[in-house]
Amino acid sequence: MPLDENLPSLDDLQKKIDEANALKGLKKEGEPEEEQPQNMGAALQVGIELVSGVAVGAFVGYFIDHWLGTMPLFFILCFFLGAAAGWRNLVRQARKGTGS
Amino acid sequence: MEVEAVVEHTASHGAHSPLTQFEVHPLIPLHFGNLDVSFTNASLWMVIAIFVSTFVLFMGVRGRKLVPGRWQSFSEIMVQFINNTLRDVAGDSAMKYFPIIFSLFMFVLISNLLGMVPYSFTTTSHIVVTFALAICIFVVCTIIAIAKHGLGRFLHSFLPEGTPLWMAPLMYFIELFSYLARPVSLSVRLSANMMAGHTMLKVIAGFVVMLGLAGGWAPLSLLVVLTGFEIGIAVLQAYIFTVLTCVYLNNALHLH
Numbered sequence: 531m532p533l534d535e536n537l538p539s540l541d542d543l544q545k546k547i548d549e550a551n552a553l554k555g556l557k558k559e560g561e562p563e564e565e566q567p568q569n570m571g572a573a574l575q576v577g578i579e580l581v582s583g584v585a586v587g588a589f590v591g592y593f594i595d596h597w598l599g600t601m602p603l604f605f606i607l608c609f610f611l612g613a614a615a616g617w618r619n620l621v622r623q624a625r626k627g628t629g630s
Numbered sequence: 631m632e633v634e635a636v637v638e639h640t641a642s643h644g645a646h647s648p649l650t651q652f653e654v655h656p657l658i659p660l661h662f663g664n665l666d667v668s669f670t671n672a673s674l675w676m677v678i679a680i681f682v683s684t685f686v687l688f689m690g691v692r693g694r695k696l697v698p699g700r701w702q703s704f705s706e707i708m709v710q711f712i713n714n715t716l717r718d719v720a721g722d723s724a725m726k727y728f729p730i731i732f733s734l735f736m737f738v739l740i741s742n743l744l745g746m747v748p749y750s751f752t753t754t755s756h757i758v759v760t761f762a763l764a765i766c767i768f769v770v771c772t773i774i775a776i777a778k779h780g781l782g783r784f785l786h787s788f789l790p791e792g793t794p795l796w797m798a799p800l801m802y803f804i805e806l807f808s809y810l811a812r813p814v815s816l817s818v819r820l821s822a823n824m825m826a827g828h829t830m831l832k833v834i835a836g837f838v839v840m841l842g843l844a845g846g847w848a849p850l851s852l853l854v855v856l857t858g859f860e861i862g863i864a865v866l867q868a869y870i871f872t873v874l875t876c877v878y879l880n881n882a883l884h885l886h
Contacts, residue, residue: 574819574822574823574826575819578815578818578819578822579811579815581818582811582814582815582818583807583808583811583815585811585814586807586810586811586814587807587811590807590810608807611803611804611807612807612811614804614807615804615805615806615807615808615810615811616808616811618804618805618808619808619811619815622808
């Protein structure tokens with residue numbers, strides 16, 4: 531009967547669904563490889579944020595010391611403040627990254 | 631043995647150093663007193679970038695057809711793209727700054743892409759150029775914030791809400807420094823990405839020459855992939871630069 535012939539098509543359909551799921555799963559496994567450059571960019575980002583914070587702190591501290599003649603005081607103070615600011619930017623960036 | 635000879639040859643002559651592409655040399659020497667304002671190859675490529683972006687957009691708006699052609703489509707996509715980005719990031723009140731944001735994006739994008747043309751000069755790989763752009767953005771955003779909200783409110787915005795009183799002086803200066811670090815990280819991000827990519831391309835290209843006909847095919851195929859990747863980075867970095875400018879503009883317009 532034609533109806534009996536139609537019945538196995540349900541199995542075919544299941545097979546197709548499984549195949550599609552497997553394909554989806556494959557794609558999911560493939561994703562981390564594609565994300566590699568983005569991770570590299572994020573790593574570079576971390577370095578830039580930290581270094582720019584320290585650099586700005588050190589520069590401002592050196593400038594103030596040069597101006598007031600209190601050589602190591604503000605340089606050291608601003609160096610650490612700048613490092614803290616770098617961390618602050620980094621944390622802000624990381625929070626934004628996980629949010630999106 | 632042959633490879634060593636080639637390495638020694640290039641090292642002694644220094645002609646094929648991967649960093650020669652970043653050298654700035656004056657084309658038309660100009661001096662005002664002690665100030666050296668020579669027209670260099672960097673200036674030349676910046677002028678070319680301006681001309682190319684103007685030309686592309688001019689070709690785009692020339693036809694003004696209902697069904698856009700290639701030039702017009704490109705211009706429309708660019709305008710639409712920056713329009714949406716600016717509106718999403720900085721809100722409707724920032725739309726009056728659209729021209730400067732769009733010009734900035736086009737300049738950085740075309741400069742980055744021109745850097746991918748062989749024998750060209752990548753202006754955005756120099757921190758001087760990107761820092762000049764970033765410091766202008768920084769100053770303008772600060773002026774906008776002060777003009778819109780007043781100096782007192784601007785200075786008060788550095789203090790995060792809910793800070794305990796004994797932590798306030800420390801937090802204030804940390805926030806101030808993180809604000810001052812913005813133009814530095816903005817400019818370093820763009821120039822470091824461009825410089826790293828271009829240096830890497832030249833180093834891999836050097837491998838092709840060193841390995842010759844026998845083994846040069848492996849790095850050559852890698853070079854093709856990296857070139858495509860580098861074009862992607864050129865576009866992405868221009869976009870990131872623009873988005874961050876929009877973020878800073880948003881912070882200036884809506885102080886928290």
